[in-house]
Amino acid sequence: MGNLISTFLPADLFDRTSNCVGEQAKYVWGLEKNLRVLETELHKLTRARDDLKTKVEVEEQRPRTRRTNQVAGWLEDVQKLETEFTELERVRAQEMDRLCLGGLCSKNFVSSYNYGTQVVELTDRVINLKKDGEKIEVVVEKAPDGAAIELPLDHTVVGQELLLDQVWRCITDQENNRGIIGLYGIGGVGKTTLLKQVNNNFRHQQHMFDVVIWAAVSTLQDDIGKRIGFSEDRNWKEKSLQDKAVDIASILSGKKFVLLLDDIWERIDLTELGVPLQNLNDGSKVVLTTRSAGVCDQMDAKKLEVYSLAHDKAWELFQEMVDRSSLDSHTSIPELAETLARECGGLPLALKTVGRAMKSQRKVGDWKRAIHKMTTSASKFSGMKEEVFSRLKFSYDSLSTDELRSCLQYCCLYPEDYEIPRRELIDYWISEGFVCDFDDGCDFIDDLLQACLLEEEGDDHVKMHDMIREMSLWIACTVDKEEQNFLVRAGVKLTEAPKVEEWEGAKRISLMKTRIQSLSEIPTCPRLVTLLLDGNWIEEITDGFFQSMSSLRVLSLRINLSLSKLPSGISNLVSLHHLDLSRTNITGLPQELKALEKLRYLNLDHTRFLSIIPPQLISGFSKLEVLRLLSRGRWSVLEEEEGSVLCDDAEPLMKELLGLKHLNVLSWSFRSSLAVQKFLKYPKLVSITQSVWVECGTYTRPPFNVLHLAYMENLQELELGSSKLEEMKIDSTEEVKKLFRNGFRSLNTVVLRSCRGKDLTWLVFVQNLKQLNMQGFTMEEIISVDKLSDISEIIGSEHNIFARLEYLTMWRGTNVKSVYPNPLPFPKLKKIQVFHCRQLKKLPLNSSSAKGRRVVIEGTKKWWEELQWEDQATQNAFFSCAVLWEDPYY
Secondary structure (H helix, E strand, O other), X not given: OHHHHHHHOOHHHHXXXXXXXXXXXXXXXXXXXXXXXXXXXXXXXXXXXXXXXXXXXXXXOOOOEEEOHHHHHHHHHHHHHHHHHHHHHHOHHHHHXXXXXXXXXXXXXXXXXXXXXXXXXXXXXXXXXXXXXXXXXXXXXXXXXOOOOOOOXXXXXXXXXXXXXXXXXXXXXXXXXXXXXXXEOOOOOOHHHHHHHHHHHXXXXXXXXXXXXXXXXXXXXXXXXXXXXXXXXXXXXXXXXXXXXHHHHHHHOOOOEEEEEEEEOOOOOHHHHOOOXXXXXXXXXXXXXXXXXXXXXXXXXXXXXXXXOOHHHHHHHHHHHOOHHHHOOOOOHHHHHHHHHHOOOOOHHHHXXXXXXXXXXXXXXHHHHHHHHHHHOHHHOOOHHHHHHHHHHHHHHOOOOHHHHHHHHHHOOOOOOOOEEHHHHHHHHHXXXXXXXXXXXXXXXXXXXXXXXXXXXXXXXXXXXXXXXXXXXXXXXXXXXXXXXXEEOOOOOOOOOOOHHHHOOOOEEEOOOXXXXXXXXXXXXXXXXXXXXXXXXXXXXXXXXXXXOOOOOEEEOOOOOOXXXXXXXXXXXXXXXXXXXXXXOOOEOOHHHHHOOOOOEEXXXXXXXXXXXXXXXXXXXXXXXXXXXXXXOOOEEEEEOOEXXXXXXXXXXXXXXXXXXXXXXXXXXXXXXXXXXXXXXXXXXXXXXXXXXXXXXXXXOOOEOHHHHOOOOOOOEEEEXXXXXXXXXXXXXXXXXXXXXXXXXXXXXXXXXXXXXXXXXXXXXXXXXXXXXXXXXXXXXXXXXXXXXXXXXXXXXXXXXXXXXXXXXXXXXOOOOEOOOOOOOOOOOXXXXXXXXXXOOOOOOOOOOOOOOOOEEEEEXXXXXXXXXOOHHHHHHHHOOEEEEOOOOO
């Protein structure tokens, strides 16, 4: 046998083991038996570990106790051995195969020998560690007072590990000179729990602070005084606030402290409390939680937002709240439970409330009913009103005015998770009378963002957290039902409108984004002020539908692509201020609209089949403030009953608008260069125009000169469709300087669809450009280096183009080879999208173009693979954020 072994084993191994047969029997041929022994001993060890942990956790419930270092170290050693065993298990099958298929070959024998050695050694360590555990007699010890007092903490703390680490670094980093740290977020998101974790960290982590003070808002000074020893002074409670502040300052000025302030609602003067601000420059810290980002700003705090949990963490927390046996009681329940968890919107307070309510539910029907309640009206769910909504309502009640509360409630008319356009929302608020003008509306949005009752989605949209939306609906439909009474079915898959009985008594109704095809019944709702029917499949509205809506102020029918005509009964809406017909297929405006004498807002954007606007109809709206007419359609003015006369330049309508004294916002469309020239003759209209669509035809002459629009001072959005663009020529030094100073002053969005031309160098004058969207264009280059050089020579410096650009989109640019040949800084860039631009092989980027920011580049995998980069560092900088798609037609 020995000779056989020596034939297959390496010589050095055989020499080292003079009696290798005994060793191989122990480590190799006995491998399967040894693994069974290891499993048995490890099970004994883990059972001993579980018994000890239970004992420790019971003992730790006693005040001011903590586990001994011996216990903590032993438990840590058990964890390490379990990890080592897991690694051995991972390769177990592979090693057993080697043993069976070729145990005596040199390579396999060495591997099995090494593996078998590890198994035996680990078994010995497991046995010895179990013996060490049996010797432990004292499992807890009395905890010293230390810098902080341990605070009771819910054991179900999930999903805040990264933020806790970030807060801890802000506190302990001695180079961080921000003395005040503000943790802000909506109610129920876990701010207090996070602050308690921070406090308790001072019990278990090394730090350089002398004292950590937890203080409640209502008793701030007394809590601080108690923590630093003044509670034993009988006379201290009777002292004035100023004397207490002096006493506190005398103690804290000699200490390095951390002051933890929970649930702050307004700015606190720390000096009046006795907190020595000079110590904040020497490393002492104040950490506060608040629902208002504005409070953080007022206290000059470093702001850290506490976000809702991501779904995986939310699901983890939900599972901790629900009995495992409940989830395992039926194969369908885990999926239903995850759906229910998702409905909580990542809000820990809601997850715990719903999880506790479902803790022992084992019937599929119970879970389905719970999901139905959460998706239709979360306020009907057990505990939501008492534990969740009542907590969130405090933020709602704390808003400064009734108008601000109404503005917040208005947002819940939109579907769940809807990205609400700021401008659209403010237009509604103005029409409802909540705000005076656009600037006033912007201030209100900022107030709601600061209060964490709305969330920002880029510069142009806001969002409402699911639970804030449910809370707002609960208030409108239950708490303030007599005053408000909302009927909201937004985003629900309806094919028929709610029964007319449900409309009675409603003040605001939203049936946005459903699948309603017909409004054939006639509801009676004299209190109705708002009716939102956006995004449906409505083909027909019965003539009598509006007859009992005399109080209606806002009506939106936008994005109903099957709607081609309005009912004559629309004349009943004598109180209407706001009518939105954008993105419908209406072919004409009926004469009956003349009855809407109070109309202030009329939106006809993208009504591509609109061909008839009766004469003097628009000018009859004497109170009109906003008119949107951005469309590819062709208007005509009705001359007589028998027919109409087509009017490409719509000059008669322009003249009508001059008589509207209150008109201050206009969007307009042009179908020729001549129409532009005629429009520019009316300075009043030019000054109020915010959006322009130009479609002159790609083969028309002369080409369209975009610079004709340069001095429309309020032009914010420019859309060029199917137009040949005139090449920009630099004929006058003074004109270039004038363009650079005053051209396109407000323009921030440019969209090109199916446009022809040599380049788009005129964009260098659009200094506030945020979004550039090009589709079906023929240009080879976007910015000409030669033209830019000529411009820079005139204005005296290298111009930083695209300094404010956030979004760049290029689709079907068949000829485009370059945006700009040299790298650009792009200080505001967020996203680049490139699809079907096969010749574009290089982007104007280097490794510094997105320094410190996350810039997404979206395109096809094939295109990405063919991109040429400035250097490897540039490719690395953008690779992690790339979103790449398969493209079978590339």
